[in-house]
Every structure is written in structure tokens, then in C-alpha cells.
Amino acid sequence: DQQVKQNSPSLSVQEGRISILNCDYTNSMFDYFLWYKKYPAEGPTFLISISSIKDKNEDGRFTVFLNKSAKHLSLHIVPSQPGDSAVYFCAAINWGGSNYKLTFGKGTLLTVNP
């Protein structure tokens, strides 16, 4: 039962353009969402997060949008850079429950072409 879904296994964009990575969730109890970035042979690193009381959070080139009614979130990277090429994982938490337990999607491999 995949509670966090990233339906695009891969995405390829040109340097300087926008990258949009999508994530859907099914569990209504999730109320905090995170994006992690993972390079090959490394562990995931935290990128950005958003609480369900917000619909947008921005940090430099990275913006996460949350649509609670659609149970959908997206990560926008503008402008995309070759160093952004990595696997991006969407993760969700039930803050009122086991708030240490992240539920991850399968990841999307982003390739930014020079």
C-alpha cells in the first residue's frame, strides 16, 4: 500500500529551466511533508519542508506547494542547475502520531542537462 506516490520515475530538464517534481499521498493523517535529495552513493539530505497549515514554502531556488484537497504536493526548482541532478524523495509525517516516522515515495530521478 503506497501511501506516498511519486509517479514519475525520472525527469529531464534543460539548465536554467524550471523543474517540477510531483508527489501524491493517500493518508489524510499526514500533516507535514518533506523533500529529500539523494546523490549516488550518499544518504538522503533534507531539502525543504511544509506544514499542512501552509500551501507554499520557499527557500532560494526551491519552492514546495501543497494542495491539501487534492492530496498533492510539488517541488519547483528555478532555475535548474546541473548540480541539482539527483534522486528526489517526497516524504510525509503524521505529526500528531509517530512524528519521527517518515513515509517516503519511491523517488524521482532528476537530470538537468547543461
Next chain:
Amino acid sequence: NAGVMQNPRHLVRRRGQEARLRCSPVKGHSHVYWYRQLPEEGLKFMVYLQKENIIDESGMPKERFSAEFPKEGPSILRIQQVVRGDSAAYFCASSPPGWDEKLFFGSGTQLSVL
């Protein structure tokens, strides 16, 4: 300023052998988490430990798997009598006392069972 250190990076075992995976958290972090990533899957929560205590092991398989985080030394994930289905990347993460969603992940141990 070392991050989460996991060793070994790669571990090859034959069916029926034991696997021991080690994790040293970030200095000052007292919370350790183990996640497993099966091929083509996202990371899945296994266990959450604090010093000398297992807080939540709901993600651990009922048999053959155990984890500890002793007062001194690294956290150990132990898999007895390994089977081919145990082949996966095992990631350890740590966080400071109190909740911090920005888990710091290690680079993982890739376990291959022949």
C-alpha cells in the same frame, strides 16, 4: 564535524550468515533511526532508538532482525540467517534530542545476499 557514519559501505553475505551493520550518529545526537530501501522502492522505516532504549520497532520484520543503541558505541542493526530478500540498502539517520524533522542520514550500507 563528522556526519552519520555507517560501516561497512558494502557487505556481502551468503544465505544463512549473519549481517551486522554499524551506525555512529552525529556527535551529540541521541536519536537513531534505521531505514531500508529495497530495489525500486522508497526508504521504509524500520526502528527508532534512543540510548539503550528501543522506542519504536514497528517497521522491523518480526524475526531475524534486531537493533540496539548501547550507552557506548555505535548503533547496530543485526540480521540473522540472511535470505536473498534482505538484499537492500540500509540507511541510518540521527537527530538531536527533541524533534527535528531534518534527519541526518548516513551514506548507507548496501547488503548483498548471495
